[in-house]
Amino acid sequence: MTSNEIPQKQKAWIVVKRGKPKDALVLDADVPVPTELKPGEVLVKVQAAALNPIGYKLMCMLPNFIAKRPLTAESDFAGIVANGNGTKWLDGEAVFGLIPYGLGMKTKQGALTEYTVVPADHLATRPANVTPAQAAGVGIVGLTAWQAVFDYLKMEEGQHLFIYGASTSVGVFAIQIAKAKGIKVTASASERNREFVTSLGADDVSHVDNSAWYFINSQAYLQFVDYTKQDIATYLSQNPPTPKFHGILDAFGLPNASLYANSEKYLAPGGIYASVGPQPHRLGDVPKLLELLFDMVRPTWLGGVKRKFAFISVKVDTEDLNEIQDLLATGKISPRIDSVYKFEDALQAYDRSMTGRATGKIVVKVDPSVD
Template identity: 35%
Template sequence: MKAIVYNKYGPPDVLELKEVEKPNSGDNEVLVKIHAAAVNYGNLVLLKGEPFLARFAFGLLKPKYSIPGGDIAGRVEAVGPNVKQYQPGDDVFGDLSGCGWGGFAEYVSVPENALAPKPSNMSFEEAAAVPMAAVTALQSLRDKGKIQPGQKVLIYGASGGVGTFAIQIAKSFGTEVTAVCSTRNVEIVRSIGADHVIDYTKEDFSKQTEQYDLILGTNGFQSISVFKRALRPDGIFVHVGGSGAQMFQTMVLGPWISMAGSRKMASFLQRPNQKDLIFMKELFEAGKVKPVIDRRYKLSEVPEAFKYFEEGHAQGKVVIIV
């Protein structure tokens, strides 16, 4: 089969399209013929081995996993004798980041709990855009942010993969959503449900006076003191993505701020979860959430897809057609 392979950390140019051995389904595994995959921030960490601490999970001197790619959608080709949830011909989607990656390939063999039935009203490309980003948005809002109906929620970095899902998920919980993005993304975030939009190229967010019950930071370089001022008493700021300095502040200063007052500052790391994938499947089938896809690339064009993605201006998701 064809797959994107690399054996050293570095820029997208270290990725190569090669012929590799097609996997077999183990006793507890599902062999999936991949129709589409997607690029995520986690893929970029896996590619570059940065930040350095990530190498303790991904390989200290060279990559532990030779085929990157986390999000997939495809069709079950074979199942192991102990698999109970799927059979050949089933359409599925899933997040492989917890079971060895391998999504940028024509086939992959994975544990059945890494997958969920593909939403019936979505194409393979749309479904591949979902798992990591949507579950990140769901877990950060619901589990870490304790989202409640009627709250005022702000999404900073609202036009990226996590941000576009976060807007829609927050609306599905019955909240009032404010999105922060640049001018080129204003119409996109409005079209998926944002009640209010702050264009950071025209308005200095650090000087705005509105306060929010929950702030989700998915991108940006603001000091966390800016987000603290924008929180209501008992409000929560959840850092999902952003600059290294912002992440460091949240991890080091956040606990002290949280202990010293009623406002909470927390960092968040998504964990693959089949139940949450199924929860998202139900939201998609109910028409409450839809993926925003910016660009599509062929499997042979994965290096170009990474180059575009690492520029940081993708509107929603970047999808790979296998």
């Protein structure tokens, strides 16, 4: 792409105030395309962007003086390098990446736009076997899942991981990453998503009983437990694996507080319980959250839980991004898409995200001609 092909003005979804997306977002067709790049910054022509729940949550929660609005919405994207600006990226290269929400508040840059400015080390090459729409949804949840499994839970080949909220996008990546590295997975999701979740790791059905489905291959197995049919903590307390799990990942953010409170029964000593961030999903969840917070701070000599609780906080790490890129290129991770929306229909995409029922990423095509 030559600089004279880059337009001066672009369309972008701008967050102008606090509120629900339909009130907070404006589609502005007159946004200047950035021309001044700092050293280490790259201009990317966005092909597709993907939503994360944190996007609408921050929109609804953060006051303007903290969020520093107006700013471009969202974080995750795939696109083509429009100006590599002397970095390792060449003009025309296909990439995917992310602008973390905190960075976006400083630079005003985001993903729901035609052109965005991003630090060069927040990008990875998009493998040819992954479409722009698929790659758009990798950044935040891919890194979160990778860092959960290896940095927070410190899982190793042959160990056994329990994932609560396996049909979340974080869960979808965590299952595939774990399986690629020879980690056994027991996954919990609703019956509605049983096939979806098991399709991520199942090579062969080897055993079925009343409460769980087992899928085994030579490297790893995936067992499924439905969180809507049984209290997970009760189920796991009555059916602890032998040996116990080496790690538990709450990829949803606040299942019943009992999952952590009872974890000694099914999580090995030294095993870690990591959460994407306990949060009330509805008003009725507040007592659950308080119960969990109490369990987290109560010392063990006062009856506290004898297992470490870790809060996951995703950070951009180029090495992690490249590891994910390798797994994408070899087909060991296959990004799942819930739905795709036209750029002009981004508000419908937010409506879908706010249902909390998406299975896979919600993608907004910025360039309608790409897959």
